[in-house]
Amino acid sequence: METKLKVSTKKRLVIGMSGASGAILGIDMLKILSDNPEWETHLVISHGAELTISQETGYTIDEVRNLADKVHDIKNIGASIASGSFKTEGMVIVPCSMKTVAGIACGYSDNLLLRAADVTIKEKKTLVVVPRESPLSSIHLKNMLSLSETGAIIIPPMVTYYNKPLSLEDMNRHIIGKILDKFDIEVSGFKRWGETVS
Incomplete structure (x- = not known):
C-alpha cells in the first residue's frame, strides 16, 4: 500500500x-x-543566538524552540529548508550578526542558517536581514550592500518616534510589524504613518 x-x-x-x-x-x-x-514557522538558532537568548532574556532555549512549528538543527545541512524545492515564502534573520551577514554575502554556507539564506536568494524569495551592530564598519556596510544588491531587504532595528512608543515592547512591535509587512502579515498594534490604530 502506497503511503502519501x-x-x-x-x-x-x-x-x-x-x-x-x-x-x-x-x-x-x-x-x-x-x-x-495561516503560517508555519521553521526555526534555526545558532550557538551564538543561544548564548544571547540566555544573556538577554528570561526565556530558555526550549521555550523559544517551542514557539516554532518546526525546529532545525543548524548542523543539519540536509534539512528541508536547505533545498529550493521546499516551498517557502522566504526567510527572516532576526537578529542577524555581522558574521552571518558576511557568510551570506560571500556564499559561505557552512551551516543550515547560511544555507537556508543562500537558497532563499537563489530561489528569488524574500530575504529580510535584521542586522544588529553599532557603529558599522566599512566591512559591515560593504557586506550589507552586497546583500542588498542580490535583492535582500535590510531592516536595521531602528527606533522610531512617529508612532509614539510608550515602552520597549511598543518599539519592538513596530520593528516586527515593519519586518512582517514584507510578507503581507499584519501585526496588531503596528502603527503606520498617516493611519490610526483602533
Whole structure:
C-alpha cells in the first residue's frame, strides 16, 4: 500500500536567529506568528543566538524552540529548508550578526542558517536581514550592500518616534510589524504613518 506524504497548506516562513544582540525581536516574532493559523514557522538558532537568548532574556532555549512549528538543527545541512524545492515564502534573520551577514554575502554556507539564506536568494524569495551592530564598519556596510544588491531587504532595528512608543515592547512591535509587512502579515498594534490604530 502506497503511503502519501501530508503536504502543509500553510505558508512557510524560515526564521533564523544568530548571535547578535536583540534576541527578543526573534522571540516576539515567533510569538506573533504562533497565533497566526495561516503560517508555519521553521526555526534555526545558532550557538551564538543561544548564548544571547540566555544573556538577554528570561526565556530558555526550549521555550523559544517551542514557539516554532518546526525546529532545525543548524548542523543539519540536509534539512528541508536547505533545498529550493521546499516551498517557502522566504526567510527572516532576526537578529542577524555581522558574521552571518558576511557568510551570506560571500556564499559561505557552512551551516543550515547560511544555507537556508543562500537558497532563499537563489530561489528569488524574500530575504529580510535584521542586522544588529553599532557603529558599522566599512566591512559591515560593504557586506550589507552586497546583500542588498542580490535583492535582500535590510531592516536595521531602528527606533522610531512617529508612532509614539510608550515602552520597549511598543518599539519592538513596530520593528516586527515593519519586518512582517514584507510578507503581507499584519501585526496588531503596528502603527503606520498617516493611519490610526483602533
